Amino acid sequence: xxxxxxxxxxxxxxxxxxxxxxxxxxxxxxxxxxxxxxxxxxxxxxxxxxxxxxxxxxxxxxxxxxxxxxxxxxxxxxxxxxxxxxxxxxxxx
Numbered sequence: 824x825x826x827x828x829x830x831x832x833x834x835x836x837x838x839x840x841x842x843x844x845x846x847x848x849x850x851x852x853x854x855x856x857x858x859x860x861x862x863x864x865x866x867x868x869x870x871x872x873x874x875x876x877x878x879x880x881x882x883x884x885x886x887x888x889x890x891x892x893x894x895x896x897x898x899x900x901x902x903x904x905x906x907x908x909x910x911x912x913x914x915x916x
Contacts, residue, residue, distance in 0.1 A: 825877070827876055828908060830906075831902065832900075836862070838898065854878060854885065861873070886905055
C-alpha cells in the first residue's frame with residue numbers, strides 16, 4: 824500500500840476542514856483511496872492527514888500541483904510536511 828503522511832498547522836481547523844471536505848472529489852479522482860485526520864493532543868490546529876493512495880506518483884503530482892498550492896493557501900495551511908511512504912508490514916495485536 825502507498826501512504827502519504829502530511830503534517831501541517833492550519834489557521835482555523837473548522838475552515839480548513841470545510842475546504843478539505845469540499846475537495847474530496849478531486850482527491851478521489853487523483854487517486855486517494857482513504858484517509859484519517861488527526862490532531863496533536865494539545866495543539867488543535869496542528870493537523871495530521873494520513874491517506875492511502877493508488878500510487879505515490881499520483882499523490883506527488885496532486886499535492887505538488889499549482890491547484891493544490893492555491894487550495895492550501897485558501898485553507899490557511901502553514902508549511903506542510905509531506906512524507907511519502909510504502910507499507911512494509913502490518914499486523915494486529
